[in-house]
Amino acid sequence: MFPDGIPAFEQERSFLPIRQPHNEPLVFLQSLSTPELCFVTLPAQSVCPGFQLNMTSEDLHALGLAADRQPTVGRDVLCLFILSLEENAPPTANLLAPIVVNLETMRARQAIQTDSSYSHRERLPLREAACS
Amino acid sequence: MLVMRRRAGESILIGDDIEIQIIQIGESRIKIGITAPRSVAVTTKEVHLVRQENLAAAQLQSVAALRHMLDRLIDGSADAEK
Numbered sequence: 664m665f666p667d668g669i670p671a672f673e674q675e676r677s678f679l680p681i682r683q684p685h686n687e688p689l690v691f692l693q694s695l696s697t698p699e700l701c702f703v704t705l706p707a708q709s710v711c712p713g714f715q716l717n718m719t720s721e722d723l724h725a726l727g728l729a730a731d732r733q734p735t736v737g738r739d740v741l742c743l744f745i746l747s748l749e750e751n752a753p754p755t756a757n758l759l760a761p762i763v764v765n766l767e768t769m770r771a772r773q774a775i776q777t778d779s780s781y782s783h784r785e786r787l788p789l790r791e792a793a794c795s
Numbered sequence: 796m797l798v799m800r801r802r803a804g805e806s807i808l809i810g811d812d813i814e815i816q817i818i819q820i821g822e823s824r825i826k827i828g829i830t831a832p833r834s835v836a837v838t839t840k841e842v843h844l845v846r847q848e849n850l851a852a853a854q855l856q857s858v859a860a861l862r863h864m865l866d867r868l869i870d871g872s873a874d875a876e877k
Binding site: 700703746747759784 | 841844852853
């Protein structure tokens with residue numbers, strides 16, 4: 664489902680999205696080849712409803728999406744932000760490079776946004792300006 | 796930071812074996828060509844940042860850290876509602 668893996672984990676091709684009722688709205692992306700590799704993510708719509716994708720034509724093509732428009736989050740694609748946590752700091756979400764999943768084919772890719780005003784370390788909770 | 800002015804077609808050399816050529820200058824983007832030894836990793840800064848961030852995110856495995864993060868998230872959303 665990730666034909667090219669993701670940066671730093673190029674060999675990881677398959678992840679299983681896991682949701683747990685008591686951990687909503689988190690989505691766990693569990694690697695199917697490395698048991699100890701699991702990313703914790705948040706769906707864009709749950710934390711940043713106005714998030715606009717700005718994918719490169721290369722990424723659109725790789726996911727089999729129409730090249731002439733950006734996909735609609737929730738309808739065409741699932742969009743997940745990978746979370747990360749450093750000691751003594753608020754958790755951050757990677758809005759620069761969301762995981763984008765084509766809902767029709769389940770092909771996925773970490774799509775680095777072009778002309779992005781978003782950072783790879785946006786603090787949670789997200790400032791409203793980042794999501795309007 | 797060293798700043799140099801170059802025109803399309805001109806080059807910059809870094810050391811003996813890295814050449815950066817300005818191929819084309821557009822309105823908002825430029826096309827550059829890079830010649831470097833195979834041992835030198837060439838990547839965009841964004842890919843490098845995402846790489847580092849993915850490695851950091853993959854360390855987020857302990858339940859305690861996750862719990863802590865969840866609590867912070869819940870605190871955060873509670874604050875936002877006030």
